[in-house]
Amino acid sequence: MRPAITRAAPLAMLAPILALTACATTSGNDEATAPISLETMKETVRTLSSDEFEGRMPGTPGGQMTVDYLVEQFEAAGLQPGNGSSWLQEVPLVEITASDFAPLTVGDLSFDHGEDWVGVSYRQTPSTTIDNSELVFVGYGINAPERGWNDYEGVDMTGKTALILVNDPDFAAESLEGTFDGRAMTYYGRWTYKYEEAARQGAAAALIVHEDFAASYGWNVVESSWSGAQAYADTGGDGSDQTAMNGWVSNDTAAAIFDAASMDLAAMVEAASEPGFKAVSLGMPVSTSFTNSYRRYASNNVIGVLPGTERPDEYILHTAHWDHLGRCTPNAAGDDICNGxxxxxxxxAGLVALAEAHVEVGAPDRTLVFLAVTAEESGLLGAEYYAANPVYPLSQTVAGINMDGIAVRGESRDVNVRGGGKSDLDAYLATALQAQGRTASPDPAPQAGYYYRSDHFPMVKRGVPMFYVKSGLDLVNGGTAAGEAAEDAYRANAYHGPDDEYDPNWDWSGLMQDLDLYFLLARDLAGTTDWPEWYEGDEFRAVRQQSCAASTGGC
Incomplete structure (x- = not known):
């Protein structure tokens, strides 16, 4: 992994802004001088997470209340409508529910749905049938020309079923060195990529082999997540560009399949982890079927914009998802609202507060876009729809900042960087952290691939460099032990549950630090003529170069 580059720090330019943001961090109440308002943060978080909004589920009255409220707040902050004369981008969604599963048969073997395998269709069709499709083991299912790796080389997958290993070839490494960044997961290790690539290769179906350590979760997570209704962004074409079926098989199921093909699963995993691996037909047909019911509905992304003064056709993007889970499993007190x-x-709320601050300081050279996306909890759907249908061309989008769950555990000496070592954004972050007197800590769980699991990522995979910088764990009061304890307590007691509620006694100082950082990053990016690039060899460099080459007015 390439280390962060050293960039000439424009501290003279940032110093007056930093002085103002310092006022916000310490008091937050002097709105005549403080660009970022603590009171705006408190009131917006309190309102959005109130029971009145019923957990902000898209497609519900609480979801519509959220959209209406954000339009009001963006307008009050001084932004302009971000989609022509409208504040909204309608996001068409489709919910597909599969039922009546036949067994998955592989040759003479038969496997039960749920216990042995799961599968869904991304296609909007009343039924799905896989009929005697040839099963081909394609290793990790990766086609990465910049890394000299193509598991599909020499094989025509048309109408066939791809059997694919989870993660990427060097995930078990102790270090972050290797063809696929060692222990750190690349996008090639994410199950989303594997289905996308199988579809590009013309496969009829794709089945990923689950393994607890490689996946970072157990089979129970797969079984529960892939059962019941599945929501998708309705990007047109009724999903006809997808495989007919995407799914998973348990490790025991995969072992039985390889054994029936007179092969050993462990040996095939080892072979697939080495350069030059060639896809192998297992010589057995795959069949199954199930029915699908689906409904279409719509939600909205909310977009506000602060036009740039010198280069208004170059954009700095801010993203955050407004949705949450709605009503969920009740806690011990009977509360069933997941307030989020x-x-x-x-x-x-950070979008609103940052918009206020930028308006107060004055529009920078480049345009600032504030995008509150819907349906993140259903799979980044609002962000995916925007990326597929961008209001502002991605080739003219310089970079972006994503905010997802800003911690309220007090000031920290560091930030947690997800997706570091990938682009020139490293240097911008180093400059802003130097101005704050903070440091960058690496992702503590690079093998989990968190950089590929929030709303910045649909833009990233289309080439736009994006920050995903999380709250630090090295707290001023208590150090990393206190930070890790606070993070663990939130995960255990509140995350995705009814107890993720507003608390008037929160320590907001660390959250305000993080907002100061996001503010500095945006001002720096919006005040330069530079275009940050992905590092040589990064998986997103090629798509950015293609996007730039096709553009007449962008990067």
Missing amino acids: AVDNATGT
Whole structure:
């Protein structure tokens, strides 16, 4: 992994802004001088996470209340409508529910749905049938020309079923060195990529082999997540560009399949982890079927804009998801509203507070876009729809900042960087952290691939460099032990549950530090003529170069 580059720090330019943001961090109440208002943060988080909004589920009255409220707040902050004369981008969604599963048969073997395998269709069709499709083991299912790796080389997958290993070839490494960044997951390790690539290769179906360590979760997570209704962004074409079926098989199921093909699963995993691996037909047909019911509905992304003064056709993007889970499993007190105060009323409120601050300081050279996206909890759907249908061309989008769950555990000496070592954004972050007197800590769980799991990522995979910088764990009061304890307590007691509620006794100082950082990053990016690039060899460099080459007015 390439280290962060050293960039000439424009501290003279940032110094007066930093002085103002310092006022915000310490008091937050002097709105005549403080660009970022603590009171705006408190009131916006409190409102969005109130029971009145019923957990902000898209397609519900609480979801519509959220959209209406954000339009009001963006307008009050001094932004302009971000989609022509409208504040909204309608996001068409489709919910597909599969039922009546036949067994998955592979040759003479038969496997039960749920216990042995799961599968869904991304296609809007009343039924799905896989009929005697040839099963081909394609290793990790990766086609990465910049890394000299193509598991599909020499094989025509048309109408066939791809059997694919989870993660990427060097995930078990102790270090972050290797063809696929060692222990750190690349996008090639994410199950989303594997289905996308199988579809590009013309496969009829794609089945990923689950393994606890490689996936970072157990089979129970797969079984529960892939059962019941599945929501998708309705990007047109009724999903006809997708495989007919995407799914998973358990490790025991995969072992039985390889054994029936007179092969050993462990040996094939080892072979697939080495350069030059060639896809192998297992010589057995795959069949199954199930029925689908689906409904279409719509939600909205909310977009506000602060036009740039010198280069208004170059954009700095801010993203945060406004949605949460609605009503969920009740807690011991019977509360069944998942209020989502931290996740992600904090990030959504951050959009409003940062917009206020930028308007107060004055528009920078480049245009600032504030995008509150819907349906993140259903799979980044609002962000995916925007990326597929951008209001502002991605080739003219310089970079962006994503905010998802800003911690309220006090000031920290560091930030947690997800997706570091990938682009020139490293240097911008180093400059802003130097101005704050803070440091960058690496992702503590690079193998989990968190950089590929929030709303910045649909833009990233289309080439736009994006920050995903999380709250630090090295707290001023208590150090990393206190920070890790606070993070663990939130995960155990509140995350995605009814107890993620607004607390008037929160320590907001660390959250305000993080907002100061996001503010500095945006001002720096919006005040330069530079275009940050992905590092040589990064998986997103090629798509950015293609986007730039096709553009007449962008990067």
